[in-house]
Amino acid sequence: MQISICLTSKLRMIAILLITLVPILTAADPAAAIEPSQTLYVLAAPFTTVTDTVESSALASLDPERIPDGLLIAAFDETDIDKKAFLAELSLEVDPARVVRYSPIEEAIAASVRTGRWIVLPFDRLDPRLKVIAIDGVRPIDKSFNPYRWPLVFRRGGESLSEKQWDDIPFANYDPSKLSDVMLTGVTALVRAVANYMDGFGPDFPAVYTGDYLRSADILHINNEVPFAAVCQQTPQQLSNLVFCSKERYLDLLIGLGTSVVEISGDHFQDFGDDAVNYTLDLYDKAGLPYYGGGRTLSEGQRPVFIDHNGNRFAFLGCNGKEEGYAAASETRPGAAHCDYSLMEKRIRELRAQGRLPIVTLQHIEYYKVAPNDQMITEYGRLADAGAVIVSGSQSHMPMAFDVSRDRVIHYGLGNLFFDQAYFLPETAEATIDRYVFYENRLLSVDVATIKFINLAQNDWMTADERAGLLERIYAETIVRNGAG
Structure with a gap:
C-alpha cells in the first residue's frame, strides 16, 4: 500500500513537471507552435x-x-x-x-x-x-x-x-481543383474563302495551329455568326450582298475544338431565313451545345446559359447592339436578340445576387479603330457597372483596347477567329484569344494570346516581335483603373 502511494505521488509530480515545462519549451522555440504551412x-x-x-x-x-x-x-x-x-x-x-x-x-x-x-x-x-x-x-x-x-x-x-x-x-x-479558365473568342464565320479551304482540306483546317490551345480551355466560347443550312448553295449575288450560310459538316470544327457554349447574336444569323435558324438550333441541340444571344424566340435568346466548373459559377448573356434590323428575334420569330440594356442590367444584378459571375458578349458596331467610340464606352460600361465580370465585344474584325479594374474587364473587340479578312486591312489579320482565369468564384487574371492569319482561313501564333507590336498598340489605348470598376 505504501509502495502504491509513493508511486502515485511520483507520477503526479512528473505530470506537474511536464505541464510546467511544455509551455516553456514551446515558448523557447516559437516555430514548434506553428503548424507547417506554405503560401504560393x-x-x-x-x-x-x-x-x-x-x-x-x-x-x-x-x-x-x-x-x-x-x-x-x-x-x-x-x-x-x-x-x-x-x-x-x-x-x-x-x-x-x-x-x-x-x-x-x-x-x-x-x-x-x-x-x-x-x-x-x-x-x-x-x-x-x-x-x-x-x-x-x-x-x-x-x-x-x-x-x-x-x-x-x-x-x-x-x-x-x-x-x-x-x-x-x-x-x-493554391488548389487547382478551384481553378477554371474561360476562353473568349472573336468572329467566326465559316463562309467564302474559309469554306473553300474547309471543303478542300477538311473542317479542322482553320484550327490546325491554334486548335490545341483552344481545346485546352475548361470553357470555350465560340461566336458563330452564320447559320447552317440544310442546302447551303450561295449565288454570286448573295455573296456580294453578304448573305451567308454554312454547310452542316462545318459544325465538326466547333465540336472538334470542344466548344462549350455558342454565341448566336451575330448580324448574319437570319441571312437564310427562319428555316435555317431553326435548323441551326436543332443541330446545336443535337450536339449538346448550349447557345445564347439568340434563339427560337426573343425570350429564349435573352436567357442566360449557366455553366459551373470547379466551384466557379458562370452565366453567359449576349445580344446584338446594332440598330434594329440586324437582330430579328421576336416572340413569334427566331433570330438574334436585340440588346435591351435595362433588362440586361436587371438580369446581371439578379445573377450576382445568386452568386453567379455574369459574362456578357456583344455583337456591337464594327469600328475599325483600337480605341472605342463613345457609344461603345457607354453601353459596355452600363453592363460592367451592373456587375458583369467580363464585357467582351465579339463583333470586331480587329483587336481593340481594354478597360480593366479590380473586379471586372471590358474588352471592346478581339478580332477574327475564323473569317477571311486577312488582307482587308493589316489590322484584320490580327486577333486575340482572351483566357480568363478564375479561382474560388472570382476573376483572378487575364491571359491575352495573340494570333495572326497566314492565309484567308488559317491562323497561327505571332512571333515575339509581332506580339509585342500588337500589344503595344492595344495597351496604348487601354485604361487600367485603381479600385473597383
Missing part, C-alpha cells in the same frame, strides 16, 4: 506590361534592363516578419533596399499600377489589373504548373521537414 506567391506586373517572361537570374539581380527601375514591390500582410527574412524565404537574394514593402496588399497592387513596377504577391490576391509574369517560362496560371517546383513559396513552421515532406503539405492559397 507570383510575380506580376501592371496589365499593360508587354513583357511575358523573365529569367530567374535577372529576377534575382533585379536587372534594370529586365525589371522596370530595378525595383520590386513586395506585398505581404504578415506583421511578424521583416522584409529581409521574407525575401530570403522566397529565395529572392536581392538587396532589400531595392524592394518596397506595402501592406495591405491592395495598396501594393495600386502602387504597382500607378508606378509600373513589378510586384510579388500571394497567388489568390491577384486581380485583373495585374499580368502574371512567367519565371523561366513558367506561370502559376498555366495548366501544367507544378507548385512544388516553384521558387516563390513562403513557408511557416516545419523547419525540420525535408523537401519531400513539404510536398505533402497543401498550399494555403
Whole structure:
C-alpha cells in the first residue's frame, strides 16, 4: 500500500513537471507552435506590361534592363516578419533596399499600377489589373504548373521537414481543383474563302495551329455568326450582298475544338431565313451545345446559359447592339436578340445576387479603330457597372483596347477567329484569344494570346516581335483603373 502511494505521488509530480515545462519549451522555440504551412506567391506586373517572361537570374539581380527601375514591390500582410527574412524565404537574394514593402496588399497592387513596377504577391490576391509574369517560362496560371517546383513559396513552421515532406503539405492559397479558365473568342464565320479551304482540306483546317490551345480551355466560347443550312448553295449575288450560310459538316470544327457554349447574336444569323435558324438550333441541340444571344424566340435568346466548373459559377448573356434590323428575334420569330440594356442590367444584378459571375458578349458596331467610340464606352460600361465580370465585344474584325479594374474587364473587340479578312486591312489579320482565369468564384487574371492569319482561313501564333507590336498598340489605348470598376 505504501509502495502504491509513493508511486502515485511520483507520477503526479512528473505530470506537474511536464505541464510546467511544455509551455516553456514551446515558448523557447516559437516555430514548434506553428503548424507547417506554405503560401504560393507570383510575380506580376501592371496589365499593360508587354513583357511575358523573365529569367530567374535577372529576377534575382533585379536587372534594370529586365525589371522596370530595378525595383520590386513586395506585398505581404504578415506583421511578424521583416522584409529581409521574407525575401530570403522566397529565395529572392536581392538587396532589400531595392524592394518596397506595402501592406495591405491592395495598396501594393495600386502602387504597382500607378508606378509600373513589378510586384510579388500571394497567388489568390491577384486581380485583373495585374499580368502574371512567367519565371523561366513558367506561370502559376498555366495548366501544367507544378507548385512544388516553384521558387516563390513562403513557408511557416516545419523547419525540420525535408523537401519531400513539404510536398505533402497543401498550399494555403493554391488548389487547382478551384481553378477554371474561360476562353473568349472573336468572329467566326465559316463562309467564302474559309469554306473553300474547309471543303478542300477538311473542317479542322482553320484550327490546325491554334486548335490545341483552344481545346485546352475548361470553357470555350465560340461566336458563330452564320447559320447552317440544310442546302447551303450561295449565288454570286448573295455573296456580294453578304448573305451567308454554312454547310452542316462545318459544325465538326466547333465540336472538334470542344466548344462549350455558342454565341448566336451575330448580324448574319437570319441571312437564310427562319428555316435555317431553326435548323441551326436543332443541330446545336443535337450536339449538346448550349447557345445564347439568340434563339427560337426573343425570350429564349435573352436567357442566360449557366455553366459551373470547379466551384466557379458562370452565366453567359449576349445580344446584338446594332440598330434594329440586324437582330430579328421576336416572340413569334427566331433570330438574334436585340440588346435591351435595362433588362440586361436587371438580369446581371439578379445573377450576382445568386452568386453567379455574369459574362456578357456583344455583337456591337464594327469600328475599325483600337480605341472605342463613345457609344461603345457607354453601353459596355452600363453592363460592367451592373456587375458583369467580363464585357467582351465579339463583333470586331480587329483587336481593340481594354478597360480593366479590380473586379471586372471590358474588352471592346478581339478580332477574327475564323473569317477571311486577312488582307482587308493589316489590322484584320490580327486577333486575340482572351483566357480568363478564375479561382474560388472570382476573376483572378487575364491571359491575352495573340494570333495572326497566314492565309484567308488559317491562323497561327505571332512571333515575339509581332506580339509585342500588337500589344503595344492595344495597351496604348487601354485604361487600367485603381479600385473597383
